[in-house]
Amino acid sequence: MAETRALLTRAAAQLVAAGIDSPQLDARRLLAHVLRVEPGRLLLIDSVTPAQAAEFELLVTRRAEREPLQHLTGVAYFRHVELEVGPGVFVPRPETEVMTGWAIDRLRELVQSGAQPVVVELCAGSGAISKAIADEIPGCEQYAVEVSADALAWAERNLAATEIRLQLGDMADALPELDGTVDLVIANPPYIPLEAYESVTPEVRDHDPFVALFSGDDGLDAMRVLCEVGARLLRPGGWLCAEHAEVQAESAPAVFVADGRYGQVRDHRDLTDRPRFVTARRRG
Known part of the structure; x- marks a missing residue:
């Protein structure tokens, strides 16, 4: 012994x-x-x-x-839910919990006004954000979209007990049937600049999917697509929130300001007081 x-x-x-x-x-x-x-x-x-x-x-x-702890145990925790994770899917991080909490607060306001919110998660990965929303704001009409078949398999396991409609596909042309009707679009898109490849920790760089991490020279390629998709999906007054890198505190919000179809563009900090996510509201 x-x-x-x-x-x-x-x-x-x-x-x-x-x-x-x-x-x-x-x-x-x-x-x-x-x-x-x-x-x-x-x-x-x-x-x-x-x-x-x-x-x-x-x-x-x-x-x-430097194999991720969550790969060794097969479990990740996100807000109040437990998730199955492993090779092929991005491991959810505590920083994303703050953005999800912001979104849950907006959804709670809608529910209190008598609405049944329509929610879309793009770049869904393991389904962590969608599962947390379903756990804390039950009754929403929820959709989740993921481009990777490997990641989708994990999301299917994590969302199996929910009524969330999960689909494989590129966010650029996802869910056209919902155009102009969505109350909240939320995403943790890839946002690491390609030039930062060597600086990324081994747990992330060597084990999280490349497609979930890197997004062009400035890290904002996916954010620009998200801006377009959000403008298409959201109803007037609907909200979008998206995570970004610490160094994108000005450049990520600038994507939505320059677009012109969004107002109330704000940047927010995470649990460590670092710039972490942008929110914007679809104009009428």
Whole structure:
């Protein structure tokens, strides 16, 4: 039998040496995954079997090689929902939770006014945003669009218990039957400039899908498409919100200002007080 505390101490030291940002947290989550318990219950477990220790040490080694924690456990958490993730789909990030919360607040206002909001998520990936909206604002008419078949397979699993209408396709020509009727368009599009490729952390660059990360020389190619699609889908007064890179605090909102079909263009900060997403309202 191996002592739990000693295992965690050695694992954390290995992850520190590998440059992992949250070594203690990752070690606890990996051991909890192996033992099939909540991380908070690890303090109640004094020792583990040799087989469990070997499985844990293998996972720690893979994490030290910068394989994403969520790929190792198969689970990602987003606001109040749990998601299945793995190779082929973008792992949802805490930063996106703030934008989703902003959108949920707008939808709650519509529901309180007696409306049944129509919501479209573009670049849906794992379906994290759509699932969170369905969890917190039930009763919306929801659609989600994803261009990658690999990512769509994960979204299908995550949204299977919902009534969200999920489809494979390019956002540029998605959902023409909804033109002019949508209350909210939301997206976490690819936005990393190609020139920043080498600076992206290995967990992201080597494991998240390229199509979900990079978007032209300035990172705004997808944002420009999103601006066009939003103007087509949204009803007058409908909202669009989209995530962007920290360095795009001015350039991302400028896309919507220059378009002319949007008003109330604002930029917003995330949990770390970094510029993170833009919102705009379709003019009448």
